[in-house]
Amino acid sequence: MPAALIALALGGFGIGLTEFVIMGLLPNVARDFEVTETQAGYLISGYALAVAIGAIAVTLALTRVNRKVALLVLLVLFIAGNVLCAVAPTYDAMMVGRIVAALCHGAFFGIGAVVATTLVPAAKRAGAIAIMFAGLTIANVLGVPFGTFLGQAAGWRSTFWVISAIGVLAFAGILLLIPSIRAEASGNPLREFRIFSRRQVWLSMAVTVLGYGGMFGAFSYIAYTLTGVSGFSEAAVPWLLVVFGGGLFVGNFVGGWAADRHLGRTLLVVLAALPVILVVFALTAQNQLATVVALVVMGGFGFATVPALQMRIMNHADDAPTLASGANIGAFNIGNALGAWAGGLTIAWGLGYTSPLWAGAAVGAVGLAVFVVAATARGGEFDRRQLAENFTAAA
Numbered sequence: 430m431p432a433a434l435i436a437l438a439l440g441g442f443g444i445g446l447t448e449f450v451i452m453g454l455l456p457n458v459a460r461d462f463e464v465t466e467t468q469a470g471y472l473i474s475g476y477a478l479a480v481a482i483g484a485i486a487v488t489l490a491l492t493r494v495n496r497k498v499a500l501l502v503l504l505v506l507f508i509a510g511n512v513l514c515a516v517a518p519t520y521d522a523m524m525v526g527r528i529v530a531a532l533c534h535g536a537f538f539g540i541g542a543v544v545a546t547t548l549v550p551a552a553k554r555a556g557a558i559a560i561m562f563a564g565l566t567i568a569n570v571l572g573v574p575f576g577t578f579l580g581q582a583a584g585w586r587s588t589f590w591v592i593s594a595i596g597v598l599a600f601a602g603i604l605l606l607i608p609s610i611r612a613e614a615s616g617n618p619l620r621e622f623r624i625f626s627r628r629q630v631w632l633s634m635a636v637t638v639l640g641y642g643g644m645f646g647a648f649s650y651i652a653y654t655l656t657g658v659s660g661f662s663e664a665a666v667p668w669l670l671v672v673f674g675g676g677l678f679v680g681n682f683v684g685g686w687a688a689d690r691h692l693g694r695t696l697l698v699v700l701a702a703l704p705v706i707l708v709v710f711a712l713t714a715q716n717q718l719a720t721v722v723a724l725v726v727m728g729g730f731g732f733a734t735v736p737a738l739q740m741r742i743m744n745h746a747d748d749a750p751t752l753a754s755g756a757n758i759g760a761f762n763i764g765n766a767l768g769a770w771a772g773g774l775t776i777a778w779g780l781g782y783t784s785p786l787w788a789g790a791a792v793g794a795v796g797l798a799v800f801v802v803a804a805t806a807r808g809g810e811f812d813r814r815q816l817a818e819n820f821t822a823a824a
Contacts, residue, residue, distance in 0.1 A: 645768040
């Protein structure tokens with residue numbers, strides 16, 4: 430495994446921490462800035478919105494820049510945003526820091542995914558993407574719980590100083606280990622937008638929004654399910670999230686391995702399994718042992734989609750893979766917002782704390798349907814006979 434992939438994973442680890450660790454620090458931040466819980470929550474939604482915007486705008490701005498240089502510029506942006514969060518004197522300054530850090534998110538993973546595929550043979554490209562995204566999964570497994578603990582013990586600002594230091598280490602790793610890689614764009618970079626005239630590119634992003642969004646919507650309210658339905662204590666929730674993160678970590682690598690062997694079949698199996706897993710989880714959530722198993726399986730199948738979804742859109746936009754990859758990172762975040770909105774809506778309707786699981790299953794089922802349309806359309810992975818054969822094999 431090229432050492433350069435570890436440098437990319439370290440950058441992904443820092444970015445994953447920045448996105449998710451704030452969830453465990455919101456009460457501390459709200460108290461320090463004397464804002465409401467809702468206002469503090471805007472630090473999460475503001476970040477997600479900036480990711481979606483930056484995934485296109487920042488990636489497009491860097492399409493003609495040497496890939497190594499682009500990654501270094503993005504890490505400078507990342508470090509600056511987190512340092513601003515660490516020293517922020519006001520809530521507004523904190524929000525600016527979050528937005529600055531978020532602008533690098535989509536472009537880093539988008540450009541990084543393209544760089545990762547150039548570091549390995551063609552038959553291992555999805556696996557290389559999985560290694561880069563391993564940093565994001567490790568951030569969920571270990572980084573977020575320990576970052577939250579550090580913030581509670583030494584003040585929430587200490588967490589952002591540590592994240593800034595991780596950014597510096599990632600910068601050094603990329604500077605030393607990533608080779609110089611020329612940008613693929615030439616001429617007017619706006620011409621890369623021609624990829625958005627392709628039906629398969631839009632279908633790929635739709636599958637990302639719905640397929641991943643269904644799982645994330647269920648996850649967004651998982652603490653309420655664990656305490657209000659499964660009967661776990663609040664103190665047990667962080668450790669259960671570590672269990673969930675373990676599933677993410679394993680699923681990421683297995684999904685990358687499988688996608689390198691058969692991309693279409695991998696997506697078909699995973700997208701078909703996810704709604705079933707969420708339904709079973711909803712039906713067995715009152716059983717604690719079943720809940721722990723469901724957390725692992727949900728995390729595993731949920732993140733197994735990521736390398737495959739990135740590879741699919743890059744395959745259908747091979748003349749502008751960086752922009753396509755960045756756009757798909759934005760689609761992941763739109764899916765996060767859609768899933769969380771759907772799950773929250775069911776709770777607001779009084780349907781109970783298992784309702785986000787049912788909502789996630791419904792959203793995921795639509796994602797499966799969209800993939801079937803995409804896979805059997807012109808340029809897709811299967812004809813109808815092959816689709817039926819793969820469904821039978823998966824079952």
